[in-house]
Amino acid sequence: MMKRRLIAVLAVASCTAPLRADPPPLVFDLNQLGFLPDSPKRAVFPHMSAEPVKWSVIDATSAVVLSGETQPRPKDAALGYHPHVIDLSALRTPGKGYRLAAGNSTSNPFAISADLYRPLAHDALSYFYHNRAGTPILARFAGGERWARPAGHPEERVTCFAGEDNRGNRWPGCGYTLDVTGGWYDAGDHGKYVVNGGIALWTLLNLHELRQARGGAPVFADGSHPIPEAGNGVSDLLDEARWEMEFLLAMQVPEGARLRVPVGQKTNQRPLVFTDIDGGGMAHHKIADERWTGLPMRPDRDPETRYLYAPSTAATLNLAATAAQCARIWRGIDAAFSARCLEAARRAWAAAERNAQVYAVGDFNGSGGYGDSDVSDEFFWAAAELFATTGEAVFEKALRASPHFAAPVDKEPGWPSVAPLGKITLALIANSQPQKQALIDAADRWSAEARATTYGIPYASDRYAWGSNSNLLNRAIILALAAHWTGEARYRGHVIDVMDYLLGRNPLGRSFVSGYGARPMRNPHHRFWAHQIDPAYPPPPPGALSGGPNNTSSPRSDEPVAPPKGCAPQTCWVDDARSFTTNEVAINWNAPLVWVATWLATSPSASRSSASPSQAPPKS
Structure with a gap:
C-alpha cells in the first residue's frame, strides 16, 4: 500500500539531496483542509488489494461517526x-x-466547515501584493517582517532593448523612454509581461463581474483585505487589480512613434527582417532584465539593466481587452480612470488592426518568450470586451467575422488561448445564449472526463503541461459558471474535485498550495521566497500555487532539478526551488485560485455561516 509513496520519495531523493525535510507521506489522498458541509466528499485509499476495505471516520473524541467499505477501482498500471x-x-x-x-492507517485531522475556503481566498489574493513591483512590501500587509522588503525596481523609466539577441539578430531599439513603474512580477523572475498580466488581471476582474451579475455585495469589500489602499471606498479586489491595470496602460507605445520590428515572422529565425511601422497605440510585450539572475535575488538587489522589448499584436490586444473591461467596471467608481481605460482600449484596437502580424519573436537572455503565432483568439477576446463595454456595431461585426464566434470551447483558457475569455464576457455581460451554451457544453465534456479518471478530476489526458494546476483551475471556472447558469449541482461538485486534487487528493498526497494542508508545497521557484536556497530568505507565504505536474516540458537541459524520466503523469513534480518547470509560481496561476476559492466560499448553494471573503480572514 505504501509502495508508491516510497517510490516517489526515492525518485525525488535521486534528483537532489533534500535541503528541507518534509512530513512523512500520508496514507490517504484527500483534501488536507477538509470539506464543505454540503459538498461531495471523496478520498482515495491506495491499496494493493482489489477487495473492498472497511473504513470509518472518528471525531475529535474518537467516536465513530461514519463507516463503510471502499469502492476499489481497477489497478492503475x-x-x-x-x-x-x-x-x-x-x-x-x-x-x-x-x-x-482504514486497516492500521489513520489520516491527519481534517475539518468540516462552511468557511473552509475563506482564508485561502484571502491568502491567494495576497500573493499579488507580495509580488508588486515599484513599492515597498510592508510587514503589516504582508503577514510579518520576514516577507517585508524594499521596493523592487522603483522609478522604472526604461527604453527599448537595442543589440543582438541569442540568434544574432540585431534589434534597433526605439527613440523614447517609458515610465513602467509598478505592476506585478510575473512569476519566479522579475520580468513583467503584458500577455500574462492580461489574463491574470481579467480573471480577478471577472470575479468581480460575476459577483455583480449575482447581485451580491462586492467580494473583498473595502477594508476587508490587508493592502495599502484598504479604506479608500473601493473594493480591495479592484484596488489590487488596478495596480496591474496602471502598469498595462503604461506599456502603451506613444502616439506617432515609428518602430522597426519583425512583421509576419512567427519564429526566432535568423536573420529576422525588420520593417518600419507606425507603432503608436501598441503595447510592449514585456519589461525584463537583460540577463537572467540567479536564485536567490531580492528584487531591490537586481543588478541587471532593464529594457522594454518590442511590442506585439498579442500584447496590444491584451491591453485592448483588459482596458475595455476596466472601462465598464470603473465607470461608476472613477469616471476619469474609466475614460482613460476606454481611450487606451480604442487606441490599442486600432493599432492591432493596423499591425495585425507583429508576433513576439526574438531569443533573449533574461526573459521568457511568451510567443504566440495565432492571435485570432486575442482579436476575438478584445472585440468581445469592447462590444460588452460600448455596444458599438464595429465590434459586433468583428466578433461575428471571427472563427471563434461560433466555434465550440475546445480547451480551457490560458495566456495563448484566450477565446474562452471572450465567450465568458459575452455570456455573462452581454447575456449571449449561444456563447453560454458553448461554455456549458465544454463543462459537460469535462464532467464526463472527471467520471473517467482515477482521481475524479475533470481532466482525462495523460499530458500534463507546464502550469497544469492552472489548467485545472481554469476548467473549474467554466464549470462554476455552468453551475451558476444551470443550477446543476454536478458542476459545482467538479469544481470541488479540482480543489480536492490541489489540496491533497492526488497520487503524491501533497498540497500544491503553500501553507495549506499537512504536506504543502514549501520550495517554489521564486527569487525572493528562496529559503531552501538561502536561509536568510523567507519561505513562501500562505496561498501560493505551484505550477504542478509537468510531463511534457520537464526536464529541460537548463533545469538543475526535475522529476525522474518516465514518471507517471500526475507524479511528475518536485518540491524544489530549482525545478522551474514543475514548481514555479505565477500570477496567471494564482488568479484562478483566487477566483475558485472565492466562488466556493460565497457560492449561494453552499450552506455556510455569515462569514465570506468580503470579511477579513481570521487572525493567526
Missing part, C-alpha cells in the same frame, strides 16, 4: 496500486479533528 474510493458525503456536521481510518 502507472502507479502500481488499486485506488479505493471512499465516499464521505454523508458527513455534514461541522467540526474539527475528524480522522479517516
